[in-house]
Amino acid sequence: MTEKPRFDEVGPNANAVRAMFADVAPRYDRMNRTLSAGVDVLWRRHTVRRVLAGQNRRLRVLDVCSGTGDLALALARAGCDVVGTDFCAEMLERAMTKRREATNDVRFLAADTQRLPFDDGEFDVATVAFGIRNVHDPRVGLADMRRVVKPGGRVFVLEFSKPKTRLVGPAYLWYFRKVLPRLGRILAPATRRHEAYDYLPESVLRFPEREEFVRLMQDAGLEDARFEPLTFGIASLYEGRKPIG
Numbered sequence: 001m002t003e004k005p006r007f008d009e010v011g012p013n014a015n016a017v018r019a020m021f022a023d024v025a026p027r028y029d030r031m032n033r034t035l036s037a038g039v040d041v042l043w044r045r046h047t048v049r050r051v052l053a054g055q056n057r058r059l060r061v062l063d064v065c066s067g068t069g070d071l072a073l074a075l076a077r078a079g080c081d082v083v084g085t086d087f088c089a090e091m092l093e094r095a096m097t098k099r100r101e102a103t104n105d106v107r108f109l110a111a112d113t114q115r116l117p118f119d120d121g122e123f124d125v126a127t128v129a130f131g132i133r134n135v136h137d138p139r140v141g142l143a144d145m146r147r148v149v150k151p152g153g154r155v156f157v158l159e160f161s162k163p164k165t166r167l168v169g170p171a172y173l174w175y176f177r178k179v180l181p182r183l184g185r186i187l188a189p190a191t192r193r194h195e196a197y198d199y200l201p202e203s204v205l206r207f208p209e210r211e212e213f214v215r216l217m218q219d220a221g222l223e224d225a226r227f228e229p230l231t232f233g234i235a236s237l238y239e240g241r242k243p244i245g
């Protein structure tokens with residue numbers, strides 16, 4: 001088992017992030033469904049609806065940090081032509097197994113979100129779900145997502161955020177800081193796998209507030225950048241557009 005990813009002033013250590021996801025890959029989907037009580041599925045479904053809204057042609061979509069492929073597969077099932085990328089082979093293996101059972105309209109390949117192996121403007125849309133928080137420098141990742149979409153193309157980011165309502169906010173922080181790491185120790189006591197449960201709250205709490213992330217999107221050259229809070233703001237869906245001119 002690997003060390004919990006440490007953060008420098010930019011973000012988490014990429015090799016440690018990759019090793020951690022390689023380790024949790026066999027349990028990743030189950031862990032997600034349990035910790036979010038299944039709501040993560042609804043958030044991805046909502047993202048697909050936003051991607052498709054007002055579009056009347058088949059979209060070519062790149063889903064980065066695709067992991068076990070849930071968003072990529074949902075987009076493909078909704079009629080998009082999808083490429084899913086991730087830098088963790090073990091996560092992608094899961095995605096490929098699920099693809100064989102679901103649809104052929106998606107291709108998975110290994111790639112670093114900070115150095116995407118695609119030409120400028122190859123895609124109509126780029127998406128990332130619960131991934132940008134794990135990229136060492138999210139600004140570099142956002143800039144490369146922007147690069148590979150066409151002028152006028154859109155970038156969507158689904159990510160955890162901190163709820164601000166008076167009731168849910170403190171309860172959520174308590175769950176994240178106190179309950180989740182303990183849950184990890186109970187679920188994985190004999191190994192150091194519980195470190196993934198320490199990393200998750202740390203990475204979410206370190207992630208920029210919504211308005212600050214919108215500014216990062218603008219700095220990456222995306223216009224009309226905005227966010228939509230989901231489920232009391234536990235997650236947020238960000239959207240921005242690559243300028244035409």
Ligand SMILES: C[S@@+](CC[C@H](N)C(=O)[O-])C[C@H]1O[C@@H](n2cnc3c(N)ncnc32)[C@H](O)[C@@H]1O
Nearest residue numbers: 065066067086087088091112113129131134135
């Ligand atoms: C929390 S998982 C999200 C997976 C999936 N998108 C989902 O919605 O469940 C984060 C993923 O980001 C990937 N990742 C982190 N940094 C990356 C990078 N620089 N390039 C490619 N993948 C990266 C990890 O390997 C992991 O599979």
